[in-house]
Amino acid sequence: VDCLSEKGVRGHLVFKFRLKRLEGQPPLTTSRVLFNRGDVHMPISELPGLVCRDISYGQENIPIPATNLVDNPPVPPSGFVYSKSLQIPEYIKIPADSIGCNCKGDCSSSTHCLCAVHNGSDLPYVSRQKKLSAKHVDSTHKNIGRLVEPKAVVFECGANCSCHCSCVNRTSQQGLQYHLEVFKTELKGWAVRTWDTILPGALICEYTGVLRRNAEVEGLLDNNYIFDIDCLQTIKGLDGRKQRSGSELHMASLQDEHDSEASQAPEYCIDAGSIGNIARFINHSCQPNLFIQCILSSHRDIKLAKIMLVAADTIPPLQQELSYDYGYGMDSVIGPDGNVVKLACHCGASDCRKRLY
């Protein structure tokens, strides 16, 4: 057997086996094969390079430690205040809540759920537990709540729905479900990794910060934490990325609802420069393991949709950074002197575009 061993992130030996394909074996549907779904269980106090036990200071369901094995002396992430929810300034008026569903309990047991109808007649999340062996029936390996497929917009249950607050169609409202760690890298500043195995379609976190009008932040080149709420662009994809499956139906109706001018230029953004959550530490990759999913729950204005980061594939513990495609167009950032601003990409992907912008 072709086998090698390497030192893992935590200093333990990791054995790797080279797999051989059988003749005529069909191609895999995923780029990764994972035999061992074992997760990392190490007390936070024993983490090498620990600089902060919980960057959320108790706000999240699960503490988020930060480690720094790069700087000397090691420093924790600074210059921001953690907020697990989006901050909405008074001058931005959020539209009134739309009509909700009449389901009792969980919408997955209802045959007439209004929110399911908005989602194309089915709930967007897996609502039944697959039969798993006893050792895998825990919160990290649960099937329930995984996004079935990327959608133009997911319509979740909201304030006017009569279902229970733990209804599966409120999955993005349940807070952090995975053990994540912020760690310092050599070339990209802070980054995020998982201690748990994350399955495809799992909701990782919302992108929070301060909601702002784009006009307010234009030209703020030194703020690296601004996320445009641009659902139509997210779905259409940049640089020839394929339109996500299942999205055509709702794209058409959403485009009718909003005039084309509004659809082209995102009006709002989330500024996580000084206030934000774990999402502000997630770096860009040209071959990402997360994607962006726009979600509407109470109101129906896609210009103000919630931004969720969702697993695009199985993400094994500690082996890779969480990342998404920032989606900048090449030469799209112009400096105050009128010249194009460039930023080198260090994602390390085989097909790296070499620049973020």
Ligand SMILES: C[S@@+](CC[C@H](N)C(=O)[O-])C[C@H]1O[C@@H](n2cnc3c(N)ncnc32)[C@H](O)[C@@H]1O
């Ligand atoms: C939203 S922040 C991500 C967290 C950031 N690394 C930190 O230390 O707080 C975005 C900034 O991280 C850096 N960054 C993210 N992805 C990168 C990549 N693939 N290559 C180089 N720098 C990256 C760039 O400075 C970018 O402006």
